Amino acid sequence: MLYGGIEAGGTKFICAVADENKKILDKIQLPTLEPEITLSKVIEYFRKFKLKSLGIGCFGPIDINPASKTFGFITNTPKLPWRNYPIVNKLKATLNLPIGFNTDVNAAALAEACLGGAKGLDSCLYITVGTGIGAGAIVHGKILQGLCHPEMGHILIRRHEMDNYKGKCPYHQDCLEGLASGPAIEERWGEKGVNLGSNEGVWELESFYLAQAIVQYILILSPKKIILGGGVMRQKQIYPLIRMNVLKILNNYLSVPEIIEQIDQYIIPPGLGENSGIIGAILLGELAYKNKSF
Amino acid sequence: MLYGGIEAGGTKFICAVADENKKILDKIQLPTLEPEITLSKVIEYFRKFKLKSLGIGCFGPIDINPASKTFGFITNTPKLPWRNYPIVNKLKATLNLPIGFNTDVNAAALAEACLGGAKGLDSCLYITVGTGIGAGAIVHGKILQGLCHPEMGHILIRRHEMDNYKGKCPYHQDCLEGLASGPAIEERWGEKGVNLGSNEGVWELESFYLAQAIVQYILILSPKKIILGGGVMRQKQIYPLIRMNVLKILNNYLSVPEIIEQIDQYIIPPGLGENSGIIGAILLGELAYKNKSF
Ligand SMILES: Nc1ncnc2c1ncn2[C@@H]1O[C@H](COP(=O)(O)OP(=O)(O)O)[C@@H](O)[C@H]1O
Protein backbone atom coordinates (compact mmCIF):
# COMPACT_ATOMS: atom_id res chain seq x y z
CA MET A 1 0.00 0.00 0.00
CA LEU A 2 1.67 3.23 -1.16
CA TYR A 3 0.77 6.78 -0.24
CA GLY A 4 2.10 9.94 -1.88
CA GLY A 5 2.78 13.29 -0.26
CA ILE A 6 3.81 16.76 -1.37
CA GLU A 7 5.32 19.39 0.88
CA ALA A 8 4.53 22.34 -1.33
CA GLY A 9 6.65 25.32 -0.31
CA GLY A 10 7.33 28.71 -1.77
CA THR A 11 10.85 27.80 -2.86
CA LYS A 12 10.69 24.02 -3.27
CA PHE A 13 8.29 21.11 -3.65
CA ILE A 14 9.23 17.90 -1.86
CA CYS A 15 7.45 14.83 -3.23
CA ALA A 16 7.66 11.49 -1.50
CA VAL A 17 6.15 8.02 -1.45
CA ALA A 18 5.71 6.02 1.74
CA ASP A 19 4.38 2.65 2.76
CA GLU A 20 1.52 2.11 5.20
CA ASN A 21 3.94 2.52 8.12
CA LYS A 22 4.84 5.95 6.78
CA LYS A 23 8.31 4.79 5.97
CA ILE A 24 9.55 7.02 3.15
CA LEU A 25 10.57 4.82 0.21
CA ASP A 26 11.39 7.50 -2.31
CA LYS A 27 11.72 11.28 -2.31
CA ILE A 28 12.54 14.08 -4.75
CA GLN A 29 12.88 17.82 -4.52
CA LEU A 30 11.75 20.26 -7.23
CA PRO A 31 12.11 24.03 -7.42
CA THR A 32 8.88 26.05 -7.18
CA LEU A 33 8.55 27.61 -10.64
CA GLU A 34 5.39 28.46 -12.60
CA PRO A 35 2.55 26.18 -11.49
CA GLU A 36 2.20 24.27 -14.79
CA ILE A 37 5.94 23.59 -14.98
CA THR A 38 6.31 22.39 -11.41
CA LEU A 39 3.11 20.35 -11.45
CA SER A 40 4.01 18.58 -14.68
CA LYS A 41 7.17 17.32 -12.95
CA VAL A 42 5.15 16.38 -9.87
CA ILE A 43 2.70 14.38 -12.00
CA GLU A 44 5.47 12.71 -13.95
CA TYR A 45 7.03 11.63 -10.64
CA PHE A 46 3.91 10.23 -8.99
CA ARG A 47 2.78 8.40 -12.16
CA LYS A 48 5.66 5.96 -11.58
CA PHE A 49 3.95 4.60 -8.45
CA LYS A 50 0.69 2.79 -7.80
CA LEU A 51 -0.61 5.13 -5.12
CA LYS A 52 -3.70 4.87 -2.95
CA SER A 53 -3.86 8.61 -2.40
CA LEU A 54 -1.98 11.87 -2.36
CA GLY A 55 -1.66 14.42 0.44
CA ILE A 56 -0.56 18.02 0.07
CA GLY A 57 0.80 20.21 2.85
CA CYS A 58 0.75 23.53 1.06
CA PHE A 59 2.10 27.04 1.53
CA GLY A 60 -0.73 29.49 2.06
CA PRO A 61 -3.08 31.06 2.33
CA ILE A 62 -5.22 28.27 0.91
CA ASP A 63 -8.90 27.40 0.88
CA ILE A 64 -9.52 24.21 2.85
CA ASN A 65 -13.25 24.58 3.29
CA PRO A 66 -14.80 21.66 1.33
CA ALA A 67 -18.06 23.60 0.96
CA SER A 68 -16.36 26.54 -0.74
CA LYS A 69 -16.32 27.16 -4.50
CA THR A 70 -12.58 27.72 -4.28
CA PHE A 71 -11.79 24.66 -2.17
CA GLY A 72 -8.33 23.37 -2.99
CA PHE A 73 -7.09 26.71 -4.25
CA ILE A 74 -4.01 28.61 -3.20
CA THR A 75 -5.62 32.01 -2.64
CA ASN A 76 -4.03 35.45 -2.21
CA THR A 77 -0.37 34.51 -1.99
CA PRO A 78 2.22 37.15 -2.84
CA LYS A 79 3.66 34.58 -5.31
CA LEU A 80 1.62 35.86 -8.24
CA PRO A 81 1.68 32.88 -10.66
CA TRP A 82 0.23 30.78 -7.82
CA ARG A 83 -2.45 33.23 -6.77
CA ASN A 84 -5.95 31.72 -7.05
CA TYR A 85 -4.46 28.53 -8.41
CA PRO A 86 -6.61 25.35 -8.11
CA ILE A 87 -3.79 23.00 -7.18
CA VAL A 88 -6.05 20.20 -5.92
CA ASN A 89 -8.24 20.15 -9.03
CA LYS A 90 -5.22 20.15 -11.32
CA LEU A 91 -3.65 17.15 -9.61
CA LYS A 92 -6.93 15.31 -9.23
CA ALA A 93 -7.74 15.70 -12.91
CA THR A 94 -4.56 13.96 -14.01
CA LEU A 95 -3.71 11.59 -11.18
CA ASN A 96 -7.29 10.64 -10.29
CA LEU A 97 -6.56 9.90 -6.63
CA PRO A 98 -8.19 10.86 -3.35
CA ILE A 99 -6.39 14.03 -2.30
CA GLY A 100 -5.86 15.34 1.23
CA PHE A 101 -5.19 19.06 1.37
CA ASN A 102 -4.17 21.34 4.18
CA THR A 103 -1.53 23.90 5.15
CA ASP A 104 2.13 22.89 5.41
CA VAL A 105 2.15 23.67 9.13
CA ASN A 106 -1.09 21.81 9.81
CA ALA A 107 0.42 18.80 8.06
CA ALA A 108 3.54 19.06 10.20
CA ALA A 109 1.45 19.37 13.38
CA LEU A 110 -0.48 16.25 12.39
CA ALA A 111 2.74 14.31 11.80
CA GLU A 112 4.21 15.40 15.12
CA ALA A 113 1.01 14.41 16.95
CA CYS A 114 0.77 11.01 15.23
CA LEU A 115 4.42 9.99 15.02
CA GLY A 116 6.68 12.70 16.41
CA GLY A 117 7.32 14.76 19.50
CA ALA A 118 3.65 14.90 20.52
CA LYS A 119 2.91 11.24 19.82
CA GLY A 120 0.01 10.01 21.91
CA LEU A 121 -1.30 13.49 22.64
CA ASP A 122 -4.57 14.85 21.27
CA SER A 123 -3.19 18.38 21.23
CA CYS A 124 -0.05 20.11 20.01
CA LEU A 125 1.20 23.18 18.24
CA TYR A 126 3.77 23.12 15.43
CA ILE A 127 5.49 26.43 14.69
CA THR A 128 7.84 27.02 11.80
CA VAL A 129 10.31 29.89 11.85
CA GLY A 130 11.73 30.16 8.36
CA THR A 131 11.09 32.41 5.36
CA GLY A 132 7.76 33.06 7.02
CA ILE A 133 6.39 32.23 10.45
CA GLY A 134 3.36 29.98 10.65
CA ALA A 135 1.80 27.47 12.96
CA GLY A 136 -0.62 24.59 12.86
CA ALA A 137 -2.44 23.03 15.76
CA ILE A 138 -4.03 19.76 16.73
CA VAL A 139 -6.98 20.24 19.08
CA HIS A 140 -9.12 17.40 20.43
CA GLY A 141 -7.17 15.07 18.14
CA LYS A 142 -7.98 16.96 14.94
CA ILE A 143 -6.39 19.72 12.89
CA LEU A 144 -7.65 23.01 14.31
CA GLN A 145 -10.06 24.46 11.82
CA GLY A 146 -12.50 27.32 12.26
CA LEU A 147 -13.62 29.97 9.82
CA CYS A 148 -10.34 29.43 8.00
CA HIS A 149 -6.94 28.01 8.88
CA PRO A 150 -5.05 29.94 11.56
CA GLU A 151 -2.50 32.56 10.57
CA MET A 152 -0.59 32.62 13.82
CA GLY A 153 2.57 34.11 12.35
CA HIS A 154 0.96 37.50 11.92
CA ILE A 155 0.04 38.30 15.50
CA LEU A 156 1.20 41.58 16.95
CA ILE A 157 3.86 41.44 19.63
CA ARG A 158 5.57 44.13 21.62
CA ARG A 159 8.76 45.50 20.22
CA HIS A 160 11.97 45.31 22.17
CA GLU A 161 12.82 48.85 23.23
CA MET A 162 16.27 48.60 21.65
CA ASP A 163 14.98 47.30 18.29
CA ASN A 164 14.51 49.96 15.62
CA TYR A 165 14.16 47.61 12.67
CA LYS A 166 11.01 48.55 10.77
CA GLY A 167 9.73 45.05 10.07
CA LYS A 168 9.26 43.01 6.92
CA CYS A 169 5.60 41.97 6.70
CA PRO A 170 3.94 43.51 3.62
CA TYR A 171 0.58 43.51 5.43
CA HIS A 172 1.45 44.50 9.01
CA GLN A 173 5.07 45.60 8.85
CA ASP A 174 6.14 44.68 12.39
CA CYS A 175 3.95 41.69 13.27
CA LEU A 176 5.72 38.55 14.56
CA GLU A 177 6.68 37.41 11.06
CA GLY A 178 7.73 40.94 10.21
CA LEU A 179 10.14 41.06 13.14
CA ALA A 180 11.33 37.48 13.61
CA SER A 181 11.30 35.54 10.30
CA GLY A 182 14.55 34.54 8.60
CA PRO A 183 14.39 37.42 6.09
CA ALA A 184 13.70 39.88 8.96
CA ILE A 185 16.82 38.67 10.77
CA GLU A 186 18.81 39.02 7.57
CA GLU A 187 17.59 42.54 6.84
CA ARG A 188 17.99 43.77 10.42
CA TRP A 189 21.53 42.50 10.89
CA GLY A 190 22.70 42.75 7.26
CA GLU A 191 23.71 39.11 7.23
CA LYS A 192 22.02 35.73 6.77
CA GLY A 193 20.99 33.97 9.99
CA VAL A 194 23.25 31.04 9.23
CA ASN A 195 26.27 33.36 9.55
CA LEU A 196 25.14 35.00 12.78
CA GLY A 197 25.43 31.96 15.03
CA SER A 198 27.99 33.50 17.35
CA ASN A 199 26.25 36.86 17.72
CA GLU A 200 24.40 36.43 21.00
CA GLY A 201 22.37 39.63 20.66
CA VAL A 202 20.67 38.25 17.55
CA TRP A 203 19.33 35.22 19.34
CA GLU A 204 18.41 37.03 22.51
CA LEU A 205 16.21 39.36 20.47
CA GLU A 206 14.85 36.47 18.40
CA SER A 207 13.90 34.52 21.52
CA PHE A 208 12.37 37.64 23.08
CA TYR A 209 9.94 37.81 20.14
CA LEU A 210 9.26 34.10 19.76
CA ALA A 211 8.65 33.69 23.50
CA GLN A 212 6.07 36.47 23.45
CA ALA A 213 4.24 34.74 20.62
CA ILE A 214 4.42 31.37 22.33
CA VAL A 215 2.93 32.84 25.50
CA GLN A 216 -0.04 34.11 23.45
CA TYR A 217 -0.45 30.66 21.93
CA ILE A 218 -0.35 29.04 25.37
CA LEU A 219 -2.87 31.44 26.90
CA ILE A 220 -5.26 31.14 23.96
CA LEU A 221 -4.89 27.50 22.85
CA SER A 222 -3.24 25.71 25.77
CA PRO A 223 -1.48 23.13 23.57
CA LYS A 224 -0.13 20.00 25.26
CA LYS A 225 3.19 20.27 23.42
CA ILE A 226 4.89 23.02 21.45
CA ILE A 227 7.17 22.02 18.60
CA LEU A 228 9.43 24.56 16.97
CA GLY A 229 10.91 23.88 13.55
CA GLY A 230 12.03 25.73 10.41
CA GLY A 231 15.36 27.03 9.17
CA VAL A 232 15.93 29.63 11.88
CA MET A 233 15.50 27.00 14.60
CA ARG A 234 18.68 25.30 13.38
CA GLN A 235 20.26 27.75 15.83
CA LYS A 236 19.80 25.30 18.69
CA GLN A 237 20.87 27.86 21.30
CA ILE A 238 17.49 29.61 20.86
CA TYR A 239 15.49 26.81 22.53
CA PRO A 240 16.72 27.43 26.09
CA LEU A 241 16.46 31.20 25.60
CA ILE A 242 12.86 30.85 24.47
CA ARG A 243 11.95 28.59 27.39
CA MET A 244 13.46 31.04 29.87
CA ASN A 245 11.59 33.99 28.37
CA VAL A 246 8.29 32.10 28.30
CA LEU A 247 8.54 31.40 32.03
CA LYS A 248 9.53 35.00 32.68
CA ILE A 249 6.54 36.44 30.80
CA LEU A 250 4.06 33.98 32.33
CA ASN A 251 5.38 34.99 35.75
CA ASN A 252 3.93 31.93 37.50
CA TYR A 253 0.46 32.75 36.29
CA LEU A 254 -0.21 29.21 35.05
CA SER A 255 0.47 26.64 37.73
CA VAL A 256 0.71 23.76 35.29
CA PRO A 257 3.55 21.34 36.09
CA GLU A 258 4.10 20.52 32.39
CA ILE A 259 5.12 24.16 31.91
CA ILE A 260 6.51 25.24 35.27
CA GLU A 261 8.53 22.11 36.02
CA GLN A 262 9.16 20.49 32.66
CA ILE A 263 9.47 23.21 30.10
CA ASP A 264 12.43 21.37 28.51
CA GLN A 265 9.95 18.73 27.43
CA TYR A 266 7.19 21.18 26.67
CA ILE A 267 8.89 23.38 24.06
CA ILE A 268 10.88 21.07 21.84
CA PRO A 269 12.37 20.58 18.37
CA PRO A 270 10.45 18.36 15.91
CA GLY A 271 10.52 14.67 16.79
CA LEU A 272 10.58 13.90 13.07
CA GLY A 273 13.45 16.28 12.39
CA GLU A 274 13.13 17.88 8.96
CA ASN A 275 10.51 15.32 7.87
CA SER A 276 7.47 16.55 9.80
CA GLY A 277 6.06 18.35 6.78
CA ILE A 278 6.39 15.59 4.21
CA ILE A 279 5.22 12.87 6.60
CA GLY A 280 2.29 15.09 7.49
CA ALA A 281 1.43 15.39 3.81
CA ILE A 282 1.48 11.61 3.51
CA LEU A 283 -0.82 11.35 6.53
CA LEU A 284 -3.23 13.84 4.93
CA GLY A 285 -3.33 11.56 1.91
CA GLU A 286 -3.96 8.50 4.04
CA LEU A 287 -6.83 10.27 5.79
CA ALA A 288 -8.32 11.20 2.41
CA TYR A 289 -8.01 7.58 1.29
CA LYS A 290 -9.74 6.35 4.42
CA ASN A 291 -12.27 9.13 3.92
CA LYS A 292 -11.68 10.46 7.37
CA SER A 293 -11.80 14.09 8.29
CA PHE A 294 -8.83 15.44 10.15
CA MET B 1 -36.85 16.76 33.97
CA LEU B 2 -35.09 19.48 35.94
CA TYR B 3 -31.48 20.59 35.66
CA GLY B 4 -29.65 22.88 38.06
CA GLY B 5 -26.96 25.39 37.24
CA ILE B 6 -24.62 27.71 39.13
CA GLU B 7 -22.87 30.68 37.65
CA ALA B 8 -20.20 30.98 40.31
CA GLY B 9 -18.61 34.43 40.17
CA GLY B 10 -16.21 36.31 42.36
CA THR B 11 -18.88 38.69 43.62
CA LYS B 12 -22.08 36.68 43.23
CA PHE B 13 -23.42 33.17 42.74
CA ILE B 14 -26.44 32.81 40.46
CA CYS B 15 -28.34 29.55 40.96
CA ALA B 16 -31.09 28.47 38.61
CA VAL B 17 -33.26 25.53 37.70
CA ALA B 18 -34.38 24.84 34.15
CA ASP B 19 -36.49 22.30 32.30
CA GLU B 20 -35.20 20.09 29.50
CA ASN B 21 -35.72 22.94 27.02
CA LYS B 22 -33.38 25.05 29.13
CA LYS B 23 -36.24 27.32 30.07
CA ILE B 24 -35.29 28.89 33.40
CA LEU B 25 -38.05 28.13 35.92
CA ASP B 26 -36.46 29.60 39.03
CA LYS B 27 -33.41 31.69 39.82
CA ILE B 28 -31.71 33.25 42.84
CA GLN B 29 -28.64 35.36 43.42
CA LEU B 30 -26.32 35.01 46.43
CA PRO B 31 -23.28 37.08 47.43
CA THR B 32 -19.92 35.31 47.22
CA LEU B 33 -18.81 35.09 50.88
CA GLU B 34 -16.70 32.41 52.61
CA PRO B 35 -17.13 29.12 50.73
CA GLU B 36 -18.97 27.27 53.53
CA ILE B 37 -21.46 30.10 54.00
CA THR B 38 -22.24 30.54 50.32
CA LEU B 39 -22.38 26.83 49.58
CA SER B 40 -24.75 26.11 52.47
CA LYS B 41 -27.21 28.57 50.88
CA VAL B 42 -26.64 27.00 47.46
CA ILE B 43 -27.35 23.54 48.85
CA GLU B 44 -30.42 24.73 50.72
CA TYR B 45 -31.72 26.20 47.47
CA PHE B 46 -31.15 23.19 45.23
CA ARG B 47 -32.55 20.74 47.80
CA LYS B 48 -35.99 22.15 47.07
CA PHE B 49 -35.93 20.64 43.57
CA LYS B 50 -35.77 17.13 42.19
CA LEU B 51 -32.78 17.64 39.91
CA LYS B 52 -31.19 15.29 37.41
CA SER B 53 -27.85 17.05 37.62
CA LEU B 54 -26.00 20.23 38.45
CA GLY B 55 -23.65 22.26 36.28
CA ILE B 56 -21.16 24.86 37.49
CA GLY B 57 -19.66 27.61 35.38
CA CYS B 58 -17.00 28.79 37.79
CA PHE B 59 -14.60 31.70 38.21
CA GLY B 60 -11.02 30.55 37.86
CA PRO B 61 -8.46 29.35 37.64
CA ILE B 62 -9.94 25.91 38.22
CA ASP B 63 -8.85 22.33 37.66
CA ILE B 64 -11.02 20.67 35.02
CA ASN B 65 -8.78 17.73 34.25
CA PRO B 66 -10.73 14.62 35.39
CA ALA B 67 -7.48 12.69 35.79
CA SER B 68 -6.05 15.20 38.24
CA LYS B 69 -5.96 14.80 42.03
CA THR B 70 -7.34 18.31 42.34
CA PHE B 71 -10.10 17.94 39.75
CA GLY B 72 -13.05 20.13 40.68
CA PHE B 73 -10.96 22.54 42.73
CA ILE B 74 -10.77 26.27 42.44
CA THR B 75 -6.97 26.64 42.38
CA ASN B 76 -4.79 29.73 42.84
CA THR B 77 -7.41 32.45 42.86
CA PRO B 78 -6.53 35.74 44.52
CA LYS B 79 -9.77 35.29 46.55
CA LEU B 80 -7.99 33.57 49.44
CA PRO B 81 -10.85 31.71 51.19
CA TRP B 82 -11.59 30.01 47.85
CA ARG B 83 -8.00 29.11 47.00
CA ASN B 84 -7.56 25.35 46.59
CA TYR B 85 -11.22 24.84 47.42
CA PRO B 86 -12.83 21.54 46.26
CA ILE B 87 -16.14 23.02 45.18
CA VAL B 88 -17.26 20.01 43.14
CA ASN B 89 -16.57 17.48 45.91
CA LYS B 90 -18.36 19.63 48.48
CA LEU B 91 -21.51 19.88 46.38
CA LYS B 92 -21.38 16.27 45.26
CA ALA B 93 -21.08 15.04 48.84
CA THR B 94 -24.30 16.72 49.91
CA LEU B 95 -26.41 16.87 46.76
CA ASN B 96 -25.31 13.54 45.32
CA LEU B 97 -25.87 14.51 41.69
CA PRO B 98 -23.85 14.23 38.49
CA ILE B 99 -21.92 17.49 38.32
CA GLY B 100 -20.65 19.28 35.21
CA PHE B 101 -17.79 21.66 35.92
CA ASN B 102 -16.01 24.17 33.76
CA THR B 103 -15.05 27.83 33.62
CA ASP B 104 -17.71 30.54 33.58
CA VAL B 105 -16.61 31.67 30.13
CA ASN B 106 -16.48 28.15 28.72
CA ALA B 107 -20.03 27.65 29.98
CA ALA B 108 -21.12 30.89 28.32
CA ALA B 109 -19.43 29.88 25.05
CA LEU B 110 -21.24 26.55 25.16
CA ALA B 111 -24.60 28.25 25.71
CA GLU B 112 -24.02 30.71 22.88
CA ALA B 113 -23.03 27.87 20.52
CA CYS B 114 -26.02 25.71 21.49
CA LEU B 115 -28.76 28.28 21.88
CA GLY B 116 -27.41 31.81 21.37
CA GLY B 117 -25.60 33.96 18.85
CA ALA B 118 -23.53 31.07 17.47
CA LYS B 119 -26.37 28.56 17.31
CA GLY B 120 -25.71 25.90 14.71
CA LEU B 121 -21.98 26.59 14.54
CA ASP B 122 -19.33 24.17 15.77
CA SER B 123 -17.01 27.02 16.69
CA CYS B 124 -17.27 30.28 18.59
CA LEU B 125 -15.48 32.47 21.08
CA TYR B 126 -17.16 34.08 24.09
CA ILE B 127 -15.28 36.96 25.68
CA THR B 128 -16.32 38.67 28.90
CA VAL B 129 -15.09 42.15 29.73
CA GLY B 130 -15.99 42.78 33.34
CA THR B 131 -14.11 42.70 36.63
CA GLY B 132 -11.67 40.52 34.76
CA ILE B 133 -11.28 39.63 31.10
CA GLY B 134 -11.67 36.02 30.11
CA ALA B 135 -12.73 33.94 27.15
CA GLY B 136 -14.00 30.48 26.39
CA ALA B 137 -14.06 28.77 23.03
CA ILE B 138 -15.95 26.04 21.25
CA VAL B 139 -13.76 24.23 18.73
CA HIS B 140 -14.96 21.31 16.59
CA GLY B 141 -18.22 21.41 18.58
CA LYS B 142 -16.56 20.96 21.98
CA ILE B 143 -15.24 23.23 24.70
CA LEU B 144 -11.62 24.01 23.84
CA GLN B 145 -9.46 22.14 26.27
CA GLY B 146 -5.74 21.49 26.13
CA LEU B 147 -3.19 21.32 28.90
CA CYS B 148 -5.53 23.50 30.96
CA HIS B 149 -8.35 25.90 30.19
CA PRO B 150 -7.33 28.96 28.22
CA GLU B 151 -6.49 32.20 30.00
CA MET B 152 -7.03 34.53 27.09
CA GLY B 153 -7.53 37.64 29.20
CA HIS B 154 -3.86 37.78 30.10
CA ILE B 155 -2.29 38.11 26.68
CA LEU B 156 0.12 40.96 26.08
CA ILE B 157 -1.02 43.71 23.77
CA ARG B 158 0.66 46.87 22.57
CA ARG B 159 0.03 49.97 24.60
CA HIS B 160 -1.52 53.01 23.06
CA GLU B 161 1.21 55.64 22.85
CA MET B 162 -0.93 58.15 24.75
CA ASP B 163 -1.77 55.74 27.59
CA ASN B 164 0.41 56.07 30.66
CA TYR B 165 -1.76 54.04 33.02
CA LYS B 166 0.42 51.41 34.69
CA GLY B 167 -2.05 48.52 34.50
CA LYS B 168 -3.94 46.48 37.06
CA CYS B 169 -2.99 42.82 36.64
CA PRO B 170 -1.20 41.50 39.75
CA TYR B 171 0.72 38.99 37.59
CA HIS B 172 1.56 40.94 34.43
CA GLN B 173 0.64 44.52 35.23
CA ASP B 174 -0.26 45.73 31.73
CA CYS B 175 -1.61 42.63 30.00
CA LEU B 176 -5.04 42.90 28.32
CA GLU B 177 -6.92 42.47 31.61
CA GLY B 178 -4.53 44.87 33.28
CA LEU B 179 -5.29 47.59 30.73
CA ALA B 180 -8.90 47.01 29.68
CA SER B 181 -10.95 45.38 32.48
CA GLY B 182 -13.65 47.34 34.31
CA PRO B 183 -11.39 48.07 37.32
CA ALA B 184 -8.60 49.23 34.97
CA ILE B 185 -10.99 51.68 33.32
CA GLU B 186 -12.08 52.91 36.74
CA GLU B 187 -8.53 53.39 38.03
CA ARG B 188 -7.24 55.03 34.85
CA TRP B 189 -10.05 57.56 34.55
CA GLY B 190 -10.87 57.95 38.26
CA GLU B 191 -14.52 57.08 37.67
CA LYS B 192 -16.60 53.93 37.21
CA GLY B 193 -17.20 52.87 33.61
CA VAL B 194 -20.94 53.24 34.00
CA ASN B 195 -20.44 57.00 34.54
CA LEU B 196 -18.07 57.46 31.60
CA GLY B 197 -20.58 56.73 28.83
CA SER B 198 -20.26 60.14 27.20
CA ASN B 199 -16.45 60.31 27.33
CA GLU B 200 -15.50 59.18 23.83
CA GLY B 201 -11.79 58.89 24.57
CA VAL B 202 -12.47 56.16 27.12
CA TRP B 203 -14.19 53.92 24.60
CA GLU B 204 -11.78 54.65 21.78
CA LEU B 205 -8.94 53.46 23.98
CA GLU B 206 -10.96 50.49 25.23
CA SER B 207 -11.79 49.40 21.69
CA PHE B 208 -8.16 49.89 20.63
CA TYR B 209 -7.13 47.30 23.24
CA LEU B 210 -10.02 44.87 22.76
CA ALA B 211 -9.61 44.91 18.97
CA GLN B 212 -5.93 44.02 19.29
CA ALA B 213 -6.83 41.06 21.47
CA ILE B 214 -9.62 39.94 19.13
CA VAL B 215 -7.22 40.01 16.19
CA GLN B 216 -4.89 37.67 18.09
CA TYR B 217 -7.81 35.35 18.82
CA ILE B 218 -8.84 35.37 15.15
CA LEU B 219 -5.34 34.67 13.86
CA ILE B 220 -4.74 31.89 16.38
CA LEU B 221 -8.17 30.25 16.76
CA SER B 222 -10.17 31.40 13.75
CA PRO B 223 -13.53 31.22 15.57
CA LYS B 224 -16.69 31.23 13.45
CA LYS B 225 -18.35 33.81 15.68
CA ILE B 226 -17.09 36.20 18.35
CA ILE B 227 -19.43 37.09 21.18
CA LEU B 228 -18.60 39.91 23.55
CA GLY B 229 -20.33 40.14 26.92
CA GLY B 230 -19.69 41.34 30.48
CA GLY B 231 -20.41 44.57 32.34
CA VAL B 232 -18.14 46.84 30.30
CA MET B 233 -19.84 45.78 27.07
CA ARG B 234 -23.04 47.45 28.27
CA GLN B 235 -21.46 50.46 26.58
CA LYS B 236 -22.99 49.48 23.25
CA GLN B 237 -21.02 52.14 21.38
CA ILE B 238 -17.88 50.00 21.74
CA TYR B 239 -19.06 47.30 19.32
CA PRO B 240 -18.73 49.36 16.12
CA LEU B 241 -15.44 50.83 17.36
CA ILE B 242 -14.05 47.36 17.95
CA ARG B 243 -15.19 46.10 14.55
CA MET B 244 -13.55 49.05 12.82
CA ASN B 245 -10.26 48.56 14.67
CA VAL B 246 -10.22 44.82 13.95
CA LEU B 247 -10.52 45.46 10.21
CA LYS B 248 -7.85 48.15 10.43
CA ILE B 249 -5.35 45.90 12.20
CA LEU B 250 -6.01 42.92 9.92
CA ASN B 251 -5.40 45.23 6.95
CA ASN B 252 -7.09 42.87 4.46
CA TYR B 253 -4.79 40.05 5.39
CA LEU B 254 -7.61 37.54 5.80
CA SER B 255 -9.85 37.44 2.76
CA VAL B 256 -12.71 35.78 4.57
CA PRO B 257 -16.13 37.22 3.64
CA GLU B 258 -17.53 36.56 7.13
CA ILE B 259 -14.98 39.05 8.46
CA ILE B 260 -14.37 41.45 5.56
CA GLU B 261 -17.98 41.82 4.43
CA GLN B 262 -20.09 40.92 7.44
CA ILE B 263 -18.21 41.96 10.51
CA ASP B 264 -21.46 43.29 12.04
CA GLN B 265 -22.61 39.70 12.27
CA TYR B 266 -19.20 38.35 13.19
CA ILE B 267 -18.48 40.32 16.35
CA ILE B 268 -21.74 40.47 18.27
CA PRO B 269 -23.32 40.79 21.71
CA PRO B 270 -24.52 37.60 23.43
CA GLY B 271 -27.61 36.11 21.82
CA LEU B 272 -28.75 35.03 25.29
CA GLY B 273 -28.24 38.48 26.79
CA GLU B 274 -27.10 38.27 30.39
CA ASN B 275 -28.13 34.60 30.62
CA SER B 276 -25.30 32.96 28.64
CA GLY B 277 -23.40 32.01 31.80
CA ILE B 278 -26.24 30.48 33.75
CA ILE B 279 -27.71 28.64 30.74
CA GLY B 280 -24.22 27.36 29.99
CA ALA B 281 -23.98 26.04 33.54
CA ILE B 282 -27.27 24.22 33.08
CA LEU B 283 -25.96 22.74 29.81
CA LEU B 284 -22.81 21.53 31.61
CA GLY B 285 -25.08 19.77 34.08
CA GLU B 286 -27.12 18.19 31.33
CA LEU B 287 -23.95 16.91 29.64
CA ALA B 288 -22.80 15.41 32.95
CA TYR B 289 -26.19 13.73 33.35
CA LYS B 290 -26.00 12.29 29.85
CA ASN B 291 -22.42 11.36 30.60
CA LYS B 292 -21.14 13.19 27.60
CA SER B 293 -17.92 15.03 27.41
CA PHE B 294 -18.08 18.61 26.25
N1 LIG C 1 21.29 27.59 10.27
C1 LIG C 1 20.49 28.66 10.17
N2 LIG C 1 20.51 29.64 11.09
C2 LIG C 1 19.70 30.70 11.00
N3 LIG C 1 18.83 30.89 10.01
C3 LIG C 1 18.74 29.94 9.06
C4 LIG C 1 19.55 28.78 9.09
N4 LIG C 1 19.24 28.02 8.01
C5 LIG C 1 18.27 28.69 7.35
N5 LIG C 1 17.96 29.84 7.98
C6 LIG C 1 16.97 30.83 7.55
O1 LIG C 1 15.69 30.20 7.50
C7 LIG C 1 14.94 30.69 6.37
C8 LIG C 1 14.49 29.50 5.53
O2 LIG C 1 13.68 28.68 6.32
P1 LIG C 1 13.29 27.20 5.89
O3 LIG C 1 12.42 26.67 6.96
O4 LIG C 1 14.55 26.47 5.60
O5 LIG C 1 12.52 27.37 4.51
P2 LIG C 1 11.04 27.85 4.17
O6 LIG C 1 10.48 28.63 5.33
O7 LIG C 1 11.19 28.70 2.95
O8 LIG C 1 10.27 26.59 3.90
C9 LIG C 1 15.85 31.64 5.63
O9 LIG C 1 15.48 32.97 5.94
C10 LIG C 1 17.24 31.32 6.16
O10 LIG C 1 18.07 32.46 6.18
Ligand SMILES: Nc1ncnc2c1ncn2[C@@H]1O[C@H](COP(=O)(O)OP(=O)(O)O)[C@@H](O)[C@H]1O
Ligand atom coordinates in the same frame (compact mmCIF):
# COMPACT_ATOMS: atom_id res chain seq x y z
N1 LIG D 1 -22.77 50.15 32.07
C1 LIG D 1 -21.48 49.93 32.30
N2 LIG D 1 -20.54 50.61 31.62
C2 LIG D 1 -19.23 50.41 31.82
N3 LIG D 1 -18.74 49.55 32.73
C3 LIG D 1 -19.63 48.83 33.45
C4 LIG D 1 -21.01 48.98 33.27
N4 LIG D 1 -21.64 48.12 34.12
C5 LIG D 1 -20.66 47.47 34.80
N5 LIG D 1 -19.45 47.89 34.39
C6 LIG D 1 -18.15 47.43 34.89
O1 LIG D 1 -18.07 46.03 34.66
C7 LIG D 1 -17.41 45.38 35.75
C8 LIG D 1 -18.29 44.27 36.29
O2 LIG D 1 -18.49 43.35 35.27
P1 LIG D 1 -19.60 42.22 35.33
O3 LIG D 1 -19.51 41.43 34.08
O4 LIG D 1 -20.92 42.88 35.61
O5 LIG D 1 -19.24 41.36 36.62
P2 LIG D 1 -18.10 40.25 36.87
O6 LIG D 1 -17.03 40.40 35.85
O7 LIG D 1 -17.61 40.57 38.26
O8 LIG D 1 -18.84 38.96 36.78
C9 LIG D 1 -17.13 46.46 36.79
O9 LIG D 1 -15.77 46.84 36.70
C10 LIG D 1 -18.04 47.60 36.38
O10 LIG D 1 -17.47 48.87 36.68
Ligand SMILES: [Zn+2]
Ligand atom coordinates in the same frame (compact mmCIF):
# COMPACT_ATOMS: atom_id res chain seq x y z
ZN1 LIG E 1 2.04 40.18 9.19
Ligand SMILES: [Zn+2]
Ligand atom coordinates in the same frame (compact mmCIF):
# COMPACT_ATOMS: atom_id res chain seq x y z
ZN1 LIG F 1 -2.41 39.41 33.45
